[in-house]
Amino acid sequence: MLQSIxxxxxxxxxxxxxxxxxxxxxxxxxxxxxxxxxxxxxxxxHQRHNGVVIMSNGSRVALGAxxxxxxxxxxxxxxxxDLQN
Numbered sequence: 001m002l003q004s005i006x007x008x009x010x011x012x013x014x015x016x017x018x019x020x021x022x023x024x025x026x027x028x029x030x031x032x033x034x035x036x037x038x039x040x041x042x043x044x045x046h047q048r049h050n051g052v053v054i055m056s057n058g059s060r061v062a063l064g065a066x067x068x069x070x071x072x073x074x075x076x077x078x079x080x081x082d083l084q085n
Contacts, residue, residue, distance in 0.1 A: 007052050007068035014044040016073035023070045034061050
């Protein structure tokens with residue numbers, strides 16, 4: 001089984017699937033409104049010291065470091081580019 005990492009850890013260009021979100025109901029609801037939910041495919045656009053910018057559902061979303069540390073993802077078993085062919 002692949003290990004999950006939080007959004008603060010991967011480098012620019014990483015693509016993965018969200019495995020789980022730690023946090024209360026309000027945080028999960030807010031993230032869902034931004035298209036960030038379990039099973040969602042995302043790409044890391046810019047990794048910064050105080051947060052991260054991701055691509056989710058064709059939209060750019062900026063998250064602060066304290067929120068990004070609560071969102072966990074892993075590399076998909078099949079490369080995402082392979083699915084697009």
